[in-house]
Amino acid sequence: KNARLHWFREARFGMFIHWGLYSIPAGRWDGKEVPGIGEWIMNHASIPVADYKALAPKFNPTKFSAAEIVGLAKSAGMKYIVITSKHHDGFAMFDSKADPFNIVQATPFKRDPLKELAAECRRQHIRLGFYYSQDQDWTAPGGAAYKTGDHQPPTFHWDPAQNGSFSEYLHKKAIPQIRELLSNYGEYPAIVWFDTPTKDMTPELAGEIVKVLNTDPRLIWNNRLGGGYSGDTETPEQYIPAQGYPGRDWESCMTMNDTWGYKQDDLNFKSTETLVRNLIDIASKGGNYLLNIGPMATGEVPAPEVERLQQVGKWLAVNGEA
Numbered sequence: 001k002n003a004r005l006h007w008f009r010e011a012r013f014g015m016f017i018h019w020g021l022y023s024i025p026a027g028r029w030d031g032k033e034v035p036g037i038g039e040w041i042m043n044h045a046s047i048p049v050a051d052y053k054a055l056a057p058k059f060n061p062t063k064f065s066a067a068e069i070v071g072l073a074k075s076a077g078m079k080y081i082v083i084t085s086k087h088h089d090g091f092a093m094f095d096s097k098a099d100p101f102n103i104v105q106a107t108p109f110k111r112d113p114l115k116e117l118a119a120e121c122r123r124q125h126i127r128l129g130f131y132y133s134q135d136q137d138w139t140a141p142g143g144a145a146y147k148t149g150d151h152q153p154p155t156f157h158w159d160p161a162q163n164g165s166f167s168e169y170l171h172k173k174a175i176p177q178i179r180e181l182l183s184n185y186g187e188y189p190a191i192v193w194f195d196t197p198t199k200d201m202t203p204e205l206a207g208e209i210v211k212v213l214n215t216d217p218r219l220i221w222n223n224r225l226g227g228g229y230s231g232d233t234e235t236p237e238q239y240i241p242a243q244g245y246p247g248r249d250w251e252s253c254m255t256m257n258d259t260w261g262y263k264q265d266d267l268n269f270k271s272t273e274t275l276v277r278n279l280i281d282i283a284s285k286g287g288n289y290l291l292n293i294g295p296m297a298t299g300e301v302p303a304p305e306v307e308r309l310q311q312v313g314k315w316l317a318v319n320g321e322a
């Protein structure tokens with residue numbers, strides 16, 4: 001366990017990337033700003049499955065450059081990257097044979113950004129991890145949904161197309177896709193980052209995922225699988241624990257503004273000084289700072305985010321340790 005977590009304990013600073021179909025509406029639906037975080041727009045605006053899936057043929061992020069993004073992370077002093085391979089909307093940002101709702105099959109872009117990032121991370125010597133929403137999936141029948149607005153129990157679905165068996169969703173989509181993620185990217189992923197478990201994730205079902213994870217002895221995974229599993233890392237979100245987590249590895253994930261997925265109307269960016277202070281605070285308590293960027297539908301990183309990361313990198317170059 002110690003050898004496996006060695007790099008993570010020294011990393012201190014990583015890049016979180018929330019990128020997916022939600023970067024097209026970028027926080028607006030039917031001409032109105034939808035309150036809340038951008039990657040939740042489908043749930044917050046109760047967008048029907050068919051309407052949301054219709055975003056895929058419009059997704060063509062030709063300005064995406066793995067070399068630039070990895071270069072940006074490096075210049076900021078970051079030691080690893082964690083990118084959304086599938087968020088709660090169910091859209092896979094990778095080549096998947098297990099489910100056709102993915103960037104290679106369903107978009108004109110046809111490229112696999114995870115493959116390109118893996119090649120680039122290898123070249124620039126930085127680790128790569130994959131966020132995977134294993135429990136919530138708003139476009140696959142049987143996928144779970146957290147409640148928002150007036151969505152009704154017990155499923156909190158808003159479209160009959162979402163109804164189905166959770167176990168079937170897990171066996172037909174989530175577990176096969178987790179296998180693909182573990183098999184198709186060489187030495188990566190170094191991390192699988194799960195999120196938002198529900199009661200649907202019983203100890204038995206989670207145990208099936210753990211069996212798959214255990215086929216890779218180097219893998220680090222977080223505390224958000226569900227089913228009672230505590231994983232390798234604590235993941236305080238948008239805050240820094242006063243005493244850290246004595247005896248546990250941990251990572252504070254934070255945004256630079258108030259959204260993870262790109263939102264055109266959110267310009268509430270923190271100052272570089274705040275970001276540097278957060279990094280120092282977290283490092284002094286033994287944790288890692290996983291700082292988010294939200295690329296646009298073009299594939300470009302918003303300028304205020306690039307600017308801040310470069311400034312943090314400058315500060316580290318003068319005041320940090322390699």
Ligand code: JFZ
Nearest residue numbers: 018037039040088195196237253260
């Ligand atoms: C989750 C996601 O729903 C969100 O879209 C984003 O990906 C974020 C990193 O993770 O949101 C959460 C998850 C956990 C908590 C809060 C928001 N939490 O434990 O307080």
